[in-house]
Amino acid sequence: MEKEFTQTQHRSVADVSPVISVKHFNLWYTDFQALKDISLDIPEHRATAFIGPSGCGKSTLLRTFNRMCDFVEGVRAEGVVEFKGQDIFKTDANALRVHVGMVFQHPNPFPMSIRENILYGPARMKRLSRDEGDQIVERCLTRAALWDEVKDKLNQSGLGLSGGQQQRLCIARALATSPDVLLMDEPTSALDPISTSMVEELMVELSRDHTVVVVTHNMQQATRVADKTAFFYLGQLIEEAPTAELFSNPRETRTQEYLSGRFS
Numbered sequence: 001m002e003k004e005f006t007q008t009q010h011r012s013v014a015d016v017s018p019v020i021s022v023k024h025f026n027l028w029y030t031d032f033q034a035l036k037d038i039s040l041d042i043p044e045h046r047a048t049a050f051i052g053p054s055g056c057g058k059s060t061l062l063r064t065f066n067r068m069c070d071f072v073e074g075v076r077a078e079g080v081v082e083f084k085g086q087d088i089f090k091t092d093a094n095a096l097r098v099h100v101g102m103v104f105q106h107p108n109p110f111p112m113s114i115r116e117n118i119l120y121g122p123a124r125m126k127r128l129s130r131d132e133g134d135q136i137v138e139r140c141l142t143r144a145a146l147w148d149e150v151k152d153k154l155n156q157s158g159l160g161l162s163g164g165q166q167q168r169l170c171i172a173r174a175l176a177t178s179p180d181v182l183l184m185d186e187p188t189s190a191l192d193p194i195s196t197s198m199v200e201e202l203m204v205e206l207s208r209d210h211t212v213v214v215v216t217h218n219m220q221q222a223t224r225v226a227d228k229t230a231f232f233y234l235g236q237l238i239e240e241a242p243t244a245e246l247f248s249n250p251r252e253t254r255t256q257e258y259l260s261g262r263f264s
């Protein structure tokens, strides 16, 4: 039987430069204010978790980081979000998404081969030789801990893989443009425990040379993978701290109540 992933060795987030900086950020869906005066730094090459009850704005903030919110009609934002010191609303959104990749809750391979899934992004950035393509495919699938399972069927459809394999394929696809930041929106909520464990291990591994930001409803997952955790409630950032500190010694009453299961 596979061993459950049990990482709890958090890395320090003190004095780590932020790769994303949010300053007094507000966001409205038409008249509804979903994010209220958020200020937060995302440390580079660390894993950060967003936790909080349903509807508190975690996914909205995550989707802001690569301007996915641009696709929603009626969205209005105020305040600043910087990626590597540049205001993301003053840069080209497609260029931003090359550097800030996304993995969704439900695995969503494109209806094409495993190889084509991986090369989808890179092939749009430059013309690739067969060798270059092969190298990217092997590097990304190896990084996503999927190479050994699929190396003999790279030309088969990505849709033919199991749910857990599909999610690792989506992670490999997100890695193919060599992003600095990987956004993950409840990436294991549709997966079985073994696949969940593999993806959690991957998040920790990837956060050594990428920045990982994960939205999760699973408190144990946040403690296992994240170096820093931010707790949101009704569109506000209530508290952010190194993960061990936030879970063992929350400062705010609402954080204490949420962590002790008094509301969900």
Ligand SMILES: Nc1ncnc2c1ncn2[C@@H]1O[C@H](COP(=O)(O)OP(=O)(O)OP(=O)(O)O)[C@@H](O)[C@H]1O
Residues within 6 Å of the ligand: 029, 032, 034, 052, 053, 054, 055, 056, 057, 058, 059, 060, 061, 072, 215
């Ligand atoms: N496209 C949209 N149009 C209008 N309102 C939206 C839209 N997306 C989200 N909202 C609202 O904004 C608020 C924050 O939603 P969001 O999905 O960011 O919360 P969340 O904390 O990620 O929730 P969950 O944990 O359930 O995914 C909710 O009240 C939600 O109904």
